[in-house]
Amino acid sequence: MTDKPTVGFIGVGLMGHGMAANILKGGYPLYIKGNRNREPVEDLVSKGAIEVTSPKEMAALCDVIHLCLPNSDSVEAAMRGDDGIMAGGKAGLIVVDSSTANPTSTVALAAELQARGMHMVDAPLGRTPKEAEAGMLDAMVGADDAIFEKVLPIIDCWAGIINHVGPVGSAHKMKLIMNFISMGYAALYAEALSIGVKSGLTPQKINDVIGASRLSNGFFETFMSCAVGRDMEAHKFSITNASKDVHYAAAMASDARALNPVGAAAMQYYSYVESIGKGSDNLPQLADHVAQLNGFDMAEAVKNGAE
Structure with a gap:
Protein backbone atom coordinates (compact mmCIF):
# COMPACT_ATOMS: atom_id res chain seq x y z
CA MET A 1 0.00 0.00 0.00
CA THR A 2 1.04 3.63 -0.46
CA ASP A 3 0.03 6.94 1.08
CA LYS A 4 0.57 8.68 -2.26
CA PRO A 5 -2.51 10.04 -4.03
CA THR A 6 -4.01 7.87 -6.75
CA VAL A 7 -3.41 9.33 -10.19
CA GLY A 8 -5.31 8.92 -13.45
CA PHE A 9 -4.00 9.64 -16.93
CA ILE A 10 -6.08 10.15 -20.07
CA GLY A 11 -4.15 10.42 -23.33
CA VAL A 12 -1.08 8.17 -23.21
CA GLY A 13 0.19 9.00 -26.70
CA LEU A 14 3.52 10.42 -27.86
CA MET A 15 3.90 12.70 -24.85
CA GLY A 16 1.51 11.09 -22.39
CA HIS A 17 3.14 7.66 -22.41
CA GLY A 18 6.43 8.97 -21.05
CA MET A 19 4.69 11.19 -18.52
CA ALA A 20 2.54 8.33 -17.24
CA ALA A 21 5.53 5.95 -17.12
CA ASN A 22 7.43 8.42 -14.96
CA ILE A 23 4.47 8.87 -12.62
CA LEU A 24 4.54 5.08 -12.15
CA LYS A 25 8.28 5.25 -11.47
CA GLY A 26 7.51 7.85 -8.81
CA GLY A 27 5.52 5.23 -6.92
CA TYR A 28 2.02 6.55 -7.60
CA PRO A 29 -0.89 4.16 -8.17
CA LEU A 30 -1.97 4.86 -11.75
CA TYR A 31 -5.16 4.36 -13.75
CA ILE A 32 -5.04 5.01 -17.48
CA LYS A 33 -7.44 5.43 -20.37
CA GLY A 34 -6.00 5.09 -23.84
CA ASN A 35 -7.24 5.56 -27.38
CA ARG A 36 -6.95 3.48 -30.55
CA ASN A 37 -3.21 2.89 -30.23
CA ARG A 38 -2.93 -0.08 -27.88
CA GLU A 39 0.86 -0.28 -27.70
CA PRO A 40 1.44 2.46 -25.07
CA VAL A 41 -1.56 1.28 -23.05
CA GLU A 42 -0.30 -2.30 -22.93
CA ASP A 43 3.20 -1.14 -22.06
CA LEU A 44 1.94 0.90 -19.12
CA VAL A 45 -0.29 -1.94 -17.93
CA SER A 46 2.76 -4.22 -17.98
CA LYS A 47 4.49 -1.68 -15.71
CA GLY A 48 1.65 -1.70 -13.18
CA ALA A 49 -1.00 0.72 -14.47
CA ILE A 50 -4.67 -0.27 -14.45
CA GLU A 51 -6.82 0.48 -17.48
CA VAL A 52 -10.32 1.92 -17.13
CA THR A 53 -13.03 2.35 -19.75
CA SER A 54 -14.30 5.90 -19.10
CA PRO A 55 -13.30 9.23 -17.55
CA LYS A 56 -16.22 8.83 -15.13
CA GLU A 57 -14.87 5.52 -13.87
CA MET A 58 -11.40 7.01 -13.49
CA ALA A 59 -12.69 10.04 -11.60
CA ALA A 60 -14.38 7.84 -9.01
CA LEU A 61 -11.06 6.09 -8.32
CA CYS A 62 -8.54 8.94 -8.41
CA ASP A 63 -7.38 11.95 -6.42
CA VAL A 64 -5.61 13.61 -9.37
CA ILE A 65 -6.24 13.13 -13.10
CA HIS A 66 -3.86 14.17 -15.86
CA LEU A 67 -5.13 14.96 -19.35
CA CYS A 68 -2.82 15.03 -22.37
CA LEU A 69 -5.21 15.39 -25.31
CA PRO A 70 -5.11 16.93 -28.80
CA ASN A 71 -7.32 20.00 -28.27
CA SER A 72 -9.91 21.74 -26.11
CA ASP A 73 -12.77 19.83 -27.75
CA SER A 74 -11.20 16.57 -26.55
CA VAL A 75 -10.64 17.99 -23.07
CA GLU A 76 -14.24 19.19 -22.81
CA ALA A 77 -15.52 15.79 -23.97
CA ALA A 78 -13.50 14.07 -21.23
CA MET A 79 -14.76 16.48 -18.60
CA ARG A 80 -18.45 16.83 -19.36
CA GLY A 81 -21.32 14.47 -20.09
CA ASP A 82 -22.71 11.31 -18.52
CA ASP A 83 -19.34 9.50 -18.79
CA GLY A 84 -17.17 12.51 -18.01
CA ILE A 85 -14.88 13.35 -15.13
CA MET A 86 -17.39 15.74 -13.56
CA ALA A 87 -20.00 12.97 -13.44
CA GLY A 88 -17.73 10.63 -11.48
CA GLY A 89 -15.44 12.87 -9.47
CA LYS A 90 -15.67 13.57 -5.78
CA ALA A 91 -14.99 16.84 -3.97
CA GLY A 92 -11.26 17.54 -3.83
CA LEU A 93 -10.43 15.91 -7.16
CA ILE A 94 -7.72 17.80 -9.07
CA VAL A 95 -7.64 17.74 -12.88
CA VAL A 96 -4.25 18.60 -14.42
CA ASP A 97 -4.64 19.50 -18.10
CA SER A 98 -1.35 19.12 -19.95
CA SER A 99 -2.92 19.63 -23.37
CA THR A 100 -2.27 22.77 -25.41
CA ALA A 101 -5.72 24.24 -25.00
CA ASN A 102 -7.82 27.35 -25.46
CA PRO A 103 -7.47 29.37 -22.21
CA THR A 104 -11.11 30.51 -22.43
CA SER A 105 -12.21 26.87 -22.32
CA THR A 106 -9.80 26.16 -19.46
CA VAL A 107 -11.20 28.95 -17.30
CA ALA A 108 -14.79 27.86 -18.01
CA LEU A 109 -14.01 24.25 -17.06
CA ALA A 110 -12.25 25.43 -13.89
CA ALA A 111 -15.42 27.28 -12.83
CA GLU A 112 -17.56 24.19 -13.46
CA LEU A 113 -15.20 22.04 -11.43
CA GLN A 114 -15.06 24.58 -8.61
CA ALA A 115 -18.84 24.55 -8.36
CA ARG A 116 -18.56 20.81 -7.66
CA GLY A 117 -15.76 21.18 -5.11
CA MET A 118 -13.07 20.06 -7.58
CA HIS A 119 -10.03 21.87 -8.93
CA MET A 120 -8.45 22.61 -12.32
CA VAL A 121 -4.75 23.00 -13.05
CA ASP A 122 -3.35 23.82 -16.48
CA ALA A 123 0.12 22.38 -16.98
CA PRO A 124 1.03 22.39 -20.68
CA LEU A 125 4.33 20.98 -21.85
CA GLY A 126 7.50 22.03 -23.56
CA ARG A 127 10.04 19.83 -25.38
CA THR A 128 9.58 16.49 -27.17
CA PRO A 129 8.60 12.82 -26.65
CA LYS A 130 12.27 12.07 -25.94
CA GLU A 131 12.21 14.35 -22.88
CA ALA A 132 8.80 12.94 -21.92
CA GLU A 133 10.31 9.45 -21.67
CA ALA A 134 13.26 10.83 -19.71
CA GLY A 135 11.05 12.75 -17.28
CA MET A 136 12.63 16.03 -18.35
CA LEU A 137 9.80 18.02 -19.94
CA ASP A 138 9.27 21.71 -19.30
CA ALA A 139 6.04 22.43 -17.42
CA MET A 140 4.14 25.69 -17.18
CA VAL A 141 1.57 25.53 -14.38
CA GLY A 142 -1.54 27.59 -13.75
CA ALA A 143 -3.05 27.06 -10.29
CA ASP A 144 -3.55 28.76 -6.96
CA ASP A 145 -0.69 28.30 -4.51
CA ALA A 146 -2.31 25.60 -2.36
CA ILE A 147 -3.29 23.38 -5.28
CA PHE A 148 0.08 23.93 -6.93
CA GLU A 149 1.83 22.56 -3.83
CA LYS A 150 -0.40 19.46 -3.92
CA VAL A 151 0.34 18.58 -7.55
CA LEU A 152 4.00 19.65 -7.60
CA PRO A 153 5.41 16.26 -6.49
CA ILE A 154 3.50 14.50 -9.29
CA ILE A 155 4.50 17.02 -11.96
CA ASP A 156 8.07 16.71 -10.71
CA CYS A 157 7.99 13.05 -11.83
CA TRP A 158 7.78 14.05 -15.50
CA ALA A 159 9.20 17.59 -15.65
CA GLY A 160 12.74 18.89 -15.39
CA ILE A 161 11.80 22.59 -15.36
CA ILE A 162 8.60 23.72 -13.63
CA ASN A 163 7.32 27.29 -13.79
CA HIS A 164 4.31 28.33 -11.72
CA VAL A 165 3.01 30.99 -14.11
CA GLY A 166 -0.01 32.21 -12.17
CA PRO A 167 -3.70 31.33 -11.69
CA VAL A 168 -5.69 28.80 -13.70
CA GLY A 169 -5.58 29.61 -17.41
CA SER A 170 -2.32 31.54 -17.30
CA ALA A 171 -0.17 28.52 -18.23
CA HIS A 172 -2.25 27.79 -21.31
Missing part, protein backbone atom coordinates in the same frame (compact mmCIF):
# COMPACT_ATOMS: atom_id res chain seq x y z
CA LYS A 173 -1.83 31.43 -22.30
CA MET A 174 1.94 31.13 -21.83
CA LYS A 175 2.02 27.94 -23.87
CA LEU A 176 0.20 29.64 -26.74
CA ILE A 177 2.76 32.45 -26.71
CA MET A 178 5.53 29.83 -26.92
CA ASN A 179 3.80 27.95 -29.72
CA PHE A 180 3.02 31.18 -31.57
CA ILE A 181 6.79 31.74 -31.65
CA SER A 182 7.67 28.16 -32.61
CA MET A 183 4.99 27.83 -35.31
CA GLY A 184 6.08 31.24 -36.58
CA TYR A 185 9.65 29.92 -36.74
CA ALA A 186 8.46 26.89 -38.73
CA ALA A 187 6.63 29.04 -41.29
CA LEU A 188 9.61 31.40 -41.51
CA TYR A 189 12.12 28.57 -41.92
CA ALA A 190 10.00 26.87 -44.58
CA GLU A 191 9.63 30.10 -46.55
CA ALA A 192 13.32 30.99 -46.15
CA LEU A 193 14.34 27.60 -47.54
CA SER A 194 12.16 28.12 -50.60
CA ILE A 195 13.44 31.65 -51.20
CA GLY A 196 17.03 30.45 -50.85
CA VAL A 197 16.65 27.47 -53.16
CA LYS A 198 14.78 29.51 -55.77
CA SER A 199 17.64 32.01 -55.60
CA GLY A 200 20.28 29.36 -56.27
CA LEU A 201 21.40 28.33 -52.78
CA THR A 202 21.35 24.71 -51.63
CA PRO A 203 19.24 23.67 -48.62
CA GLN A 204 22.43 22.30 -47.04
CA LYS A 205 24.25 25.62 -47.30
CA ILE A 206 21.32 27.50 -45.77
CA ASN A 207 21.23 25.00 -42.91
CA ASP A 208 25.00 25.05 -42.37
CA VAL A 209 25.39 28.83 -42.32
CA ILE A 210 22.39 29.59 -40.12
CA GLY A 211 23.04 26.56 -37.91
CA ALA A 212 26.50 27.89 -37.05
CA SER A 213 25.24 31.40 -36.32
CA ARG A 214 23.49 33.08 -33.41
CA LEU A 215 20.20 32.51 -35.26
CA SER A 216 20.34 28.79 -34.47
CA ASN A 217 18.34 27.18 -31.68
CA GLY A 218 17.06 23.76 -30.66
CA PHE A 219 13.88 24.18 -32.70
CA PHE A 220 15.90 25.16 -35.79
CA GLU A 221 18.10 22.07 -35.37
CA THR A 222 15.27 19.53 -35.22
CA PHE A 223 13.27 21.33 -37.93
CA MET A 224 16.22 21.28 -40.33
CA SER A 225 17.14 17.71 -39.41
CA CYS A 226 13.84 16.79 -41.00
CA ALA A 227 13.43 19.43 -43.72
CA VAL A 228 17.03 19.24 -44.97
CA GLY A 229 18.44 16.11 -43.31
CA ARG A 230 15.26 14.22 -44.33
CA ASP A 231 15.04 12.49 -40.93
CA MET A 232 11.27 12.24 -40.62
CA GLU A 233 11.51 11.18 -36.97
CA ALA A 234 13.52 14.23 -35.87
CA HIS A 235 10.60 16.54 -35.07
CA LYS A 236 7.39 14.62 -34.40
CA PHE A 237 4.59 17.17 -34.16
CA SER A 238 1.77 17.25 -36.66
CA ILE A 239 0.82 20.16 -38.87
CA THR A 240 -2.77 19.71 -37.64
CA ASN A 241 -1.58 20.38 -34.08
CA ALA A 242 0.43 23.37 -35.30
CA SER A 243 -2.64 24.75 -37.05
CA LYS A 244 -4.72 24.29 -33.92
CA ASP A 245 -2.17 26.18 -31.85
CA VAL A 246 -1.91 29.20 -34.17
CA HIS A 247 -5.71 29.37 -34.33
CA TYR A 248 -5.91 29.30 -30.52
CA ALA A 249 -3.24 32.02 -30.35
CA ALA A 250 -5.22 34.11 -32.82
CA ALA A 251 -8.34 33.73 -30.67
CA MET A 252 -6.36 34.78 -27.59
CA ALA A 253 -5.06 37.84 -29.44
CA SER A 254 -8.59 38.70 -30.53
CA ASP A 255 -9.88 38.41 -26.96
CA ALA A 256 -7.08 40.73 -25.80
CA ARG A 257 -7.72 43.15 -28.70
CA ALA A 258 -4.06 42.68 -29.68
CA LEU A 259 -2.72 42.94 -33.23
CA ASN A 260 -1.68 39.59 -34.73
CA PRO A 261 -0.73 40.08 -38.41
CA VAL A 262 2.34 37.82 -38.26
CA GLY A 263 0.26 35.03 -36.78
CA ALA A 264 -2.42 35.53 -39.41
CA ALA A 265 0.18 35.19 -42.18
CA ALA A 266 1.70 32.02 -40.72
CA MET A 267 -1.77 30.54 -40.23
CA GLN A 268 -2.36 30.53 -43.99
CA TYR A 269 0.38 27.93 -44.57
CA TYR A 270 -1.05 25.60 -41.92
CA SER A 271 -4.61 26.01 -43.14
CA TYR A 272 -3.46 25.29 -46.69
CA VAL A 273 -1.70 22.04 -45.75
CA GLU A 274 -4.76 20.89 -43.83
CA SER A 275 -6.99 21.78 -46.79
CA ILE A 276 -5.06 19.41 -49.08
CA GLY A 277 -5.38 16.55 -46.60
CA LYS A 278 -1.79 16.53 -45.34
CA GLY A 279 -2.33 17.70 -41.77
CA SER A 280 -0.85 14.48 -40.38
CA ASP A 281 2.56 15.38 -41.85
CA ASN A 282 5.16 16.37 -39.28
CA LEU A 283 5.73 20.09 -38.81
CA PRO A 284 9.06 20.38 -40.71
CA GLN A 285 7.37 18.88 -43.77
CA LEU A 286 5.77 22.30 -44.08
CA ALA A 287 8.98 23.11 -45.99
CA ASP A 288 8.04 20.48 -48.58
CA HIS A 289 4.59 22.00 -49.07
CA VAL A 290 5.91 25.55 -49.35
CA ALA A 291 8.46 24.29 -51.89
CA GLN A 292 5.67 22.72 -53.94
CA LEU A 293 3.81 26.02 -53.90
CA ASN A 294 7.02 27.56 -55.28
CA GLY A 295 7.26 24.99 -58.06
CA PHE A 296 9.98 22.64 -56.88
CA ASP A 297 10.51 19.47 -54.83
CA MET A 298 12.44 19.98 -51.58
CA ALA A 299 13.69 16.38 -51.41
CA GLU A 300 15.04 16.73 -54.95
CA ALA A 301 16.70 20.04 -54.03
CA VAL A 302 18.38 18.36 -51.07
CA LYS A 303 19.57 15.52 -53.31
CA ASN A 304 20.94 17.97 -55.86
CA GLY A 305 22.64 19.96 -53.13
CA ALA A 306 24.58 16.89 -52.02
CA GLU A 307 26.02 16.24 -55.48
Whole structure:
Protein backbone atom coordinates (compact mmCIF):
# COMPACT_ATOMS: atom_id res chain seq x y z
CA MET A 1 0.00 0.00 0.00
CA THR A 2 1.04 3.63 -0.46
CA ASP A 3 0.03 6.94 1.08
CA LYS A 4 0.57 8.68 -2.26
CA PRO A 5 -2.51 10.04 -4.03
CA THR A 6 -4.01 7.87 -6.75
CA VAL A 7 -3.41 9.33 -10.19
CA GLY A 8 -5.31 8.92 -13.45
CA PHE A 9 -4.00 9.64 -16.93
CA ILE A 10 -6.08 10.15 -20.07
CA GLY A 11 -4.15 10.42 -23.33
CA VAL A 12 -1.08 8.17 -23.21
CA GLY A 13 0.19 9.00 -26.70
CA LEU A 14 3.52 10.42 -27.86
CA MET A 15 3.90 12.70 -24.85
CA GLY A 16 1.51 11.09 -22.39
CA HIS A 17 3.14 7.66 -22.41
CA GLY A 18 6.43 8.97 -21.05
CA MET A 19 4.69 11.19 -18.52
CA ALA A 20 2.54 8.33 -17.24
CA ALA A 21 5.53 5.95 -17.12
CA ASN A 22 7.43 8.42 -14.96
CA ILE A 23 4.47 8.87 -12.62
CA LEU A 24 4.54 5.08 -12.15
CA LYS A 25 8.28 5.25 -11.47
CA GLY A 26 7.51 7.85 -8.81
CA GLY A 27 5.52 5.23 -6.92
CA TYR A 28 2.02 6.55 -7.60
CA PRO A 29 -0.89 4.16 -8.17
CA LEU A 30 -1.97 4.86 -11.75
CA TYR A 31 -5.16 4.36 -13.75
CA ILE A 32 -5.04 5.01 -17.48
CA LYS A 33 -7.44 5.43 -20.37
CA GLY A 34 -6.00 5.09 -23.84
CA ASN A 35 -7.24 5.56 -27.38
CA ARG A 36 -6.95 3.48 -30.55
CA ASN A 37 -3.21 2.89 -30.23
CA ARG A 38 -2.93 -0.08 -27.88
CA GLU A 39 0.86 -0.28 -27.70
CA PRO A 40 1.44 2.46 -25.07
CA VAL A 41 -1.56 1.28 -23.05
CA GLU A 42 -0.30 -2.30 -22.93
CA ASP A 43 3.20 -1.14 -22.06
CA LEU A 44 1.94 0.90 -19.12
CA VAL A 45 -0.29 -1.94 -17.93
CA SER A 46 2.76 -4.22 -17.98
CA LYS A 47 4.49 -1.68 -15.71
CA GLY A 48 1.65 -1.70 -13.18
CA ALA A 49 -1.00 0.72 -14.47
CA ILE A 50 -4.67 -0.27 -14.45
CA GLU A 51 -6.82 0.48 -17.48
CA VAL A 52 -10.32 1.92 -17.13
CA THR A 53 -13.03 2.35 -19.75
CA SER A 54 -14.30 5.90 -19.10
CA PRO A 55 -13.30 9.23 -17.55
CA LYS A 56 -16.22 8.83 -15.13
CA GLU A 57 -14.87 5.52 -13.87
CA MET A 58 -11.40 7.01 -13.49
CA ALA A 59 -12.69 10.04 -11.60
CA ALA A 60 -14.38 7.84 -9.01
CA LEU A 61 -11.06 6.09 -8.32
CA CYS A 62 -8.54 8.94 -8.41
CA ASP A 63 -7.38 11.95 -6.42
CA VAL A 64 -5.61 13.61 -9.37
CA ILE A 65 -6.24 13.13 -13.10
CA HIS A 66 -3.86 14.17 -15.86
CA LEU A 67 -5.13 14.96 -19.35
CA CYS A 68 -2.82 15.03 -22.37
CA LEU A 69 -5.21 15.39 -25.31
CA PRO A 70 -5.11 16.93 -28.80
CA ASN A 71 -7.32 20.00 -28.27
CA SER A 72 -9.91 21.74 -26.11
CA ASP A 73 -12.77 19.83 -27.75
CA SER A 74 -11.20 16.57 -26.55
CA VAL A 75 -10.64 17.99 -23.07
CA GLU A 76 -14.24 19.19 -22.81
CA ALA A 77 -15.52 15.79 -23.97
CA ALA A 78 -13.50 14.07 -21.23
CA MET A 79 -14.76 16.48 -18.60
CA ARG A 80 -18.45 16.83 -19.36
CA GLY A 81 -21.32 14.47 -20.09
CA ASP A 82 -22.71 11.31 -18.52
CA ASP A 83 -19.34 9.50 -18.79
CA GLY A 84 -17.17 12.51 -18.01
CA ILE A 85 -14.88 13.35 -15.13
CA MET A 86 -17.39 15.74 -13.56
CA ALA A 87 -20.00 12.97 -13.44
CA GLY A 88 -17.73 10.63 -11.48
CA GLY A 89 -15.44 12.87 -9.47
CA LYS A 90 -15.67 13.57 -5.78
CA ALA A 91 -14.99 16.84 -3.97
CA GLY A 92 -11.26 17.54 -3.83
CA LEU A 93 -10.43 15.91 -7.16
CA ILE A 94 -7.72 17.80 -9.07
CA VAL A 95 -7.64 17.74 -12.88
CA VAL A 96 -4.25 18.60 -14.42
CA ASP A 97 -4.64 19.50 -18.10
CA SER A 98 -1.35 19.12 -19.95
CA SER A 99 -2.92 19.63 -23.37
CA THR A 100 -2.27 22.77 -25.41
CA ALA A 101 -5.72 24.24 -25.00
CA ASN A 102 -7.82 27.35 -25.46
CA PRO A 103 -7.47 29.37 -22.21
CA THR A 104 -11.11 30.51 -22.43
CA SER A 105 -12.21 26.87 -22.32
CA THR A 106 -9.80 26.16 -19.46
CA VAL A 107 -11.20 28.95 -17.30
CA ALA A 108 -14.79 27.86 -18.01
CA LEU A 109 -14.01 24.25 -17.06
CA ALA A 110 -12.25 25.43 -13.89
CA ALA A 111 -15.42 27.28 -12.83
CA GLU A 112 -17.56 24.19 -13.46
CA LEU A 113 -15.20 22.04 -11.43
CA GLN A 114 -15.06 24.58 -8.61
CA ALA A 115 -18.84 24.55 -8.36
CA ARG A 116 -18.56 20.81 -7.66
CA GLY A 117 -15.76 21.18 -5.11
CA MET A 118 -13.07 20.06 -7.58
CA HIS A 119 -10.03 21.87 -8.93
CA MET A 120 -8.45 22.61 -12.32
CA VAL A 121 -4.75 23.00 -13.05
CA ASP A 122 -3.35 23.82 -16.48
CA ALA A 123 0.12 22.38 -16.98
CA PRO A 124 1.03 22.39 -20.68
CA LEU A 125 4.33 20.98 -21.85
CA GLY A 126 7.50 22.03 -23.56
CA ARG A 127 10.04 19.83 -25.38
CA THR A 128 9.58 16.49 -27.17
CA PRO A 129 8.60 12.82 -26.65
CA LYS A 130 12.27 12.07 -25.94
CA GLU A 131 12.21 14.35 -22.88
CA ALA A 132 8.80 12.94 -21.92
CA GLU A 133 10.31 9.45 -21.67
CA ALA A 134 13.26 10.83 -19.71
CA GLY A 135 11.05 12.75 -17.28
CA MET A 136 12.63 16.03 -18.35
CA LEU A 137 9.80 18.02 -19.94
CA ASP A 138 9.27 21.71 -19.30
CA ALA A 139 6.04 22.43 -17.42
CA MET A 140 4.14 25.69 -17.18
CA VAL A 141 1.57 25.53 -14.38
CA GLY A 142 -1.54 27.59 -13.75
CA ALA A 143 -3.05 27.06 -10.29
CA ASP A 144 -3.55 28.76 -6.96
CA ASP A 145 -0.69 28.30 -4.51
CA ALA A 146 -2.31 25.60 -2.36
CA ILE A 147 -3.29 23.38 -5.28
CA PHE A 148 0.08 23.93 -6.93
CA GLU A 149 1.83 22.56 -3.83
CA LYS A 150 -0.40 19.46 -3.92
CA VAL A 151 0.34 18.58 -7.55
CA LEU A 152 4.00 19.65 -7.60
CA PRO A 153 5.41 16.26 -6.49
CA ILE A 154 3.50 14.50 -9.29
CA ILE A 155 4.50 17.02 -11.96
CA ASP A 156 8.07 16.71 -10.71
CA CYS A 157 7.99 13.05 -11.83
CA TRP A 158 7.78 14.05 -15.50
CA ALA A 159 9.20 17.59 -15.65
CA GLY A 160 12.74 18.89 -15.39
CA ILE A 161 11.80 22.59 -15.36
CA ILE A 162 8.60 23.72 -13.63
CA ASN A 163 7.32 27.29 -13.79
CA HIS A 164 4.31 28.33 -11.72
CA VAL A 165 3.01 30.99 -14.11
CA GLY A 166 -0.01 32.21 -12.17
CA PRO A 167 -3.70 31.33 -11.69
CA VAL A 168 -5.69 28.80 -13.70
CA GLY A 169 -5.58 29.61 -17.41
CA SER A 170 -2.32 31.54 -17.30
CA ALA A 171 -0.17 28.52 -18.23
CA HIS A 172 -2.25 27.79 -21.31
CA LYS A 173 -1.83 31.43 -22.30
CA MET A 174 1.94 31.13 -21.83
CA LYS A 175 2.02 27.94 -23.87
CA LEU A 176 0.20 29.64 -26.74
CA ILE A 177 2.76 32.45 -26.71
CA MET A 178 5.53 29.83 -26.92
CA ASN A 179 3.80 27.95 -29.72
CA PHE A 180 3.02 31.18 -31.57
CA ILE A 181 6.79 31.74 -31.65
CA SER A 182 7.67 28.16 -32.61
CA MET A 183 4.99 27.83 -35.31
CA GLY A 184 6.08 31.24 -36.58
CA TYR A 185 9.65 29.92 -36.74
CA ALA A 186 8.46 26.89 -38.73
CA ALA A 187 6.63 29.04 -41.29
CA LEU A 188 9.61 31.40 -41.51
CA TYR A 189 12.12 28.57 -41.92
CA ALA A 190 10.00 26.87 -44.58
CA GLU A 191 9.63 30.10 -46.55
CA ALA A 192 13.32 30.99 -46.15
CA LEU A 193 14.34 27.60 -47.54
CA SER A 194 12.16 28.12 -50.60
CA ILE A 195 13.44 31.65 -51.20
CA GLY A 196 17.03 30.45 -50.85
CA VAL A 197 16.65 27.47 -53.16
CA LYS A 198 14.78 29.51 -55.77
CA SER A 199 17.64 32.01 -55.60
CA GLY A 200 20.28 29.36 -56.27
CA LEU A 201 21.40 28.33 -52.78
CA THR A 202 21.35 24.71 -51.63
CA PRO A 203 19.24 23.67 -48.62
CA GLN A 204 22.43 22.30 -47.04
CA LYS A 205 24.25 25.62 -47.30
CA ILE A 206 21.32 27.50 -45.77
CA ASN A 207 21.23 25.00 -42.91
CA ASP A 208 25.00 25.05 -42.37
CA VAL A 209 25.39 28.83 -42.32
CA ILE A 210 22.39 29.59 -40.12
CA GLY A 211 23.04 26.56 -37.91
CA ALA A 212 26.50 27.89 -37.05
CA SER A 213 25.24 31.40 -36.32
CA ARG A 214 23.49 33.08 -33.41
CA LEU A 215 20.20 32.51 -35.26
CA SER A 216 20.34 28.79 -34.47
CA ASN A 217 18.34 27.18 -31.68
CA GLY A 218 17.06 23.76 -30.66
CA PHE A 219 13.88 24.18 -32.70
CA PHE A 220 15.90 25.16 -35.79
CA GLU A 221 18.10 22.07 -35.37
CA THR A 222 15.27 19.53 -35.22
CA PHE A 223 13.27 21.33 -37.93
CA MET A 224 16.22 21.28 -40.33
CA SER A 225 17.14 17.71 -39.41
CA CYS A 226 13.84 16.79 -41.00
CA ALA A 227 13.43 19.43 -43.72
CA VAL A 228 17.03 19.24 -44.97
CA GLY A 229 18.44 16.11 -43.31
CA ARG A 230 15.26 14.22 -44.33
CA ASP A 231 15.04 12.49 -40.93
CA MET A 232 11.27 12.24 -40.62
CA GLU A 233 11.51 11.18 -36.97
CA ALA A 234 13.52 14.23 -35.87
CA HIS A 235 10.60 16.54 -35.07
CA LYS A 236 7.39 14.62 -34.40
CA PHE A 237 4.59 17.17 -34.16
CA SER A 238 1.77 17.25 -36.66
CA ILE A 239 0.82 20.16 -38.87
CA THR A 240 -2.77 19.71 -37.64
CA ASN A 241 -1.58 20.38 -34.08
CA ALA A 242 0.43 23.37 -35.30
CA SER A 243 -2.64 24.75 -37.05
CA LYS A 244 -4.72 24.29 -33.92
CA ASP A 245 -2.17 26.18 -31.85
CA VAL A 246 -1.91 29.20 -34.17
CA HIS A 247 -5.71 29.37 -34.33
CA TYR A 248 -5.91 29.30 -30.52
CA ALA A 249 -3.24 32.02 -30.35
CA ALA A 250 -5.22 34.11 -32.82
CA ALA A 251 -8.34 33.73 -30.67
CA MET A 252 -6.36 34.78 -27.59
CA ALA A 253 -5.06 37.84 -29.44
CA SER A 254 -8.59 38.70 -30.53
CA ASP A 255 -9.88 38.41 -26.96
CA ALA A 256 -7.08 40.73 -25.80
CA ARG A 257 -7.72 43.15 -28.70
CA ALA A 258 -4.06 42.68 -29.68
CA LEU A 259 -2.72 42.94 -33.23
CA ASN A 260 -1.68 39.59 -34.73
CA PRO A 261 -0.73 40.08 -38.41
CA VAL A 262 2.34 37.82 -38.26
CA GLY A 263 0.26 35.03 -36.78
CA ALA A 264 -2.42 35.53 -39.41
CA ALA A 265 0.18 35.19 -42.18
CA ALA A 266 1.70 32.02 -40.72
CA MET A 267 -1.77 30.54 -40.23
CA GLN A 268 -2.36 30.53 -43.99
CA TYR A 269 0.38 27.93 -44.57
CA TYR A 270 -1.05 25.60 -41.92
CA SER A 271 -4.61 26.01 -43.14
CA TYR A 272 -3.46 25.29 -46.69
CA VAL A 273 -1.70 22.04 -45.75
CA GLU A 274 -4.76 20.89 -43.83
CA SER A 275 -6.99 21.78 -46.79
CA ILE A 276 -5.06 19.41 -49.08
CA GLY A 277 -5.38 16.55 -46.60
CA LYS A 278 -1.79 16.53 -45.34
CA GLY A 279 -2.33 17.70 -41.77
CA SER A 280 -0.85 14.48 -40.38
CA ASP A 281 2.56 15.38 -41.85
CA ASN A 282 5.16 16.37 -39.28
CA LEU A 283 5.73 20.09 -38.81
CA PRO A 284 9.06 20.38 -40.71
CA GLN A 285 7.37 18.88 -43.77
CA LEU A 286 5.77 22.30 -44.08
CA ALA A 287 8.98 23.11 -45.99
CA ASP A 288 8.04 20.48 -48.58
CA HIS A 289 4.59 22.00 -49.07
CA VAL A 290 5.91 25.55 -49.35
CA ALA A 291 8.46 24.29 -51.89
CA GLN A 292 5.67 22.72 -53.94
CA LEU A 293 3.81 26.02 -53.90
CA ASN A 294 7.02 27.56 -55.28
CA GLY A 295 7.26 24.99 -58.06
CA PHE A 296 9.98 22.64 -56.88
CA ASP A 297 10.51 19.47 -54.83
CA MET A 298 12.44 19.98 -51.58
CA ALA A 299 13.69 16.38 -51.41
CA GLU A 300 15.04 16.73 -54.95
CA ALA A 301 16.70 20.04 -54.03
CA VAL A 302 18.38 18.36 -51.07
CA LYS A 303 19.57 15.52 -53.31
CA ASN A 304 20.94 17.97 -55.86
CA GLY A 305 22.64 19.96 -53.13
CA ALA A 306 24.58 16.89 -52.02
CA GLU A 307 26.02 16.24 -55.48
